[in-house]
Amino acid sequence: MKIRKLLPIIGILIFLYILIRLDIRKVLLEISQAKVNFLLIAVLFIFISFLTETLKWFSIARVQKTNIPFFKAVKVNLISSFYGFITPSKVGGVIRAKYLKEYNNNVGKGVGNFILDKVLDVCSLVFLAILFSFVFREFLPINFFYYSIALLSLMIIFLFIFFDMRKSRFFLKIVYKRFIPKRWKERARKEFYSFYEDMPKKRYFFLFFLLNILNWIVLYSISFFIGKSIGINLSFFYFLAILPIATLVAQIPITISGLGTREAILITLFGLVGIDKTKVFSMSMINLFIGAVIPSAVGWILSLKNNKNYKQT
Secondary structure, three states: OOHHHHHHHHHHHHHHHHHHHOOHHHHHHHHHOOOHHHHHHHHHHHHHHHHHHHHHHHHHHHHOOOOOOHHHHHHHHHHHHHHHHOOHHHHHHHHHHHHHHHHHOOHHHHHHHHHHHHHHHHHHHHHHHHHHHHHHOOOOOHHHHHHHHHHHHHHHHHHHHHOOHHHHHHHHHHHHHHHOOHHHHHHHHHHHHHHOOOOOOHHHHHHHHHHHHHHHHHHHHHHHHHHHHOOOOOOHHHHHHHHHHHHHHHOOOOOOOOOOHHHHHHHHHHHHOOOOHHHHHHHHHHHHHHHHHHHHHHHHHHHHHHHHHHHHO
16 A cells, blocks of 8 residues: 555544543544534534635636626535545645536636735745744744745745746646656647646735735634633634644645644643643534534535436436
């Protein structure tokens, strides 16, 4: 068995280890005693997150002259969230390129939409991690800041090189000449140009970046109110300091949807400010269920329905 197939198991093993170390009865008790009023506010923010998650790539699509209606885009976002949920680093979300093809007649432009959105997503996440992590500067190794700044710098360089057709063509022509089979060269050439078709100008990138920041704040508001529901009485500022770091670690493709790695980091960082690990784990499980599992289930149902309609036509 190849190592890459074993990698997603690592996070699951971490999750099971945490589960064994905790008192499951206490976790269930925390969840059962969660205050409904705060959970309802969290659910409200989940609905808002459907809009902000869609808006950030919908805006890119509009600049790309992909005229998908917004509420159709929300539906596509729910479907892609299902595929993202069941794959490491949510790479399965690229499935939305298939649905965008209906509005732009090629897959390349949809793939470009996904990659640009994903890169800006990570850039905004690293920015938040750097901005607020000084709260834990006494506990985090100094290398964390250096690596984070280096990662952000590399992502920005990647943005300005890879999303410029002339610059990227210089680097990719080596791959094209040496690694693309002859029978696929023409198709690869067409997909390359479709990828850059109507690519947004760099002046739009800052707007897209701000929309990603807004989306992260909405998503972290969900965790904040879930935390409040089980008695984690910290200010939102601490959540903004902790959650980006945990989310960043969860991007490492060694698990499905960050399961295990995210909980390990959350327990560690919240523990530094005196929050019991049972409460942290309970918060994460509630968040996972109402913020990811349920929306992904809706996306799965929509996907099945869409595939059925597609076959009938």
